[in-house]
Amino acid sequence: EIVLTQSPGTLSWSPGERATLSCRASATVVRNYLAWYQQKPGQAPRLLIYGASTRASGIPDRFSGSGSGTDFTLTISRLEPEDFAVYYCQYYGSSPITFGRGTRLDIK
Amino acid sequence: DVQLVQSGAEVKRPGESLKISCQASGYRFTSNWIAWVRQMPGKGLEWMGIIYPADFDLRYNPSFEGQVTFSVDKSTSTAYLQWSSLKTSDTAIYYCARAYGDYIYTWWFDSWGQGTQVTVSS
Numbered sequence: 001e002i003v004l005t006q007s008p009g010t011l012s013w014s015p016g017e018r019a020t021l022s023c024r025a026s027a028t029v030v031r032n033y034l035a036w037y038q039q040k041p042g043q044a045p046r047l048l049i050y051g052a053s054t055r056a057s058g059i060p061d062r063f064s065g066s067g068s069g070t071d072f073t074l075t076i077s078r079l080e081p082e083d084f085a086v087y088y089c090q091y092y093g094s095s096p097i098t099f100g101r102g103t104r105l106d107i108k
Numbered sequence: 109d110v111q112l113v114q115s116g117a118e119v120k121r122p123g124e125s126l127k128i129s130c131q132a133s134g135y136r137f138t139s140n141w142i143a144w145v146r147q148m149p150g151k152g153l154e155w156m157g158i159i160y161p162a163d164f165d166l167r168y169n170p171s172f173e174g175q176v177t178f179s180v181d182k183s184t185s186t187a188y189l190q191w192s193s194l195k196t197s198d199t200a201i202y203y204c205a206r207a208y209g210d211y212i213y214t215w216w217f218d219s220w221g222q223g224t225q226v227t228v229s230s
Binding site: 031033035037039043044045046047050056057088090092093094095096097098099100101102 | 143145152153154155167169170171203205208209213214215216217218219220221222223
């Protein structure tokens with residue numbers, strides 16, 4: 001099973017700043033089978049990125065994904081008030097599909 | 109628009125059975141796998157498994173195998189998650205999600221239901 005470690009658990013940033021979230025896999029993620037989701041309180045997760053770097057339909061271009069191998073990054077270039085949420089990475093190359101524990105992005 | 113609409117919140121006693129639903133619309137139901145994801149109180153997301161409505165192919169996360177059962181009704185475009193004997197540790201929000209991907213296990217989840225809160229308490 002591939003374990004995904006998201007660090008730090010909580011990040012505090014101000015609107016307008018750039019945020020970088022990390023997701024590290026316990027083994028190589030083949031073909032960049034890595035996705036990112038955003039979850040706001042009381043809501044279902046929303047797909048942001050798949051294939052490590054492809055934005056999902058309707059996702060603003062301030063969200064970008066990068067990385068390969070075992071290290072992946074979600075970058076939000078200019079934080080908007082609606083971006084403060086929990087972000088999860090997901091591995092999907094083999095069974096079981098796994099999620100990281102999430103990074104909470106708080107307003108500073 | 110793709111929509112997954114889940115059944116409402118449930119409160120059950122330990123040992124009771126339960127079946128929750130997820131009705132899909134806005135796309136061909138048999139074209140995509142449907143996954144189930146658990147979120148325990150204050151915790152992260154856990155993939156429980158997945159079902160392919162076209163041929164009822166099933167894949168369970170080994171951690172959940174034998175604990176739950178997936179099924180679908182193609183005539184109503186509805187997927188189901190059921191328990192035969194609930195435990196207090198089953199208390200969680202359960203999400204269904206449409207899976208997208210090219211090969212077995214290479215799935216990401218592009219549309220999600222709103223979640224069903226299941227509370228199991230004596």
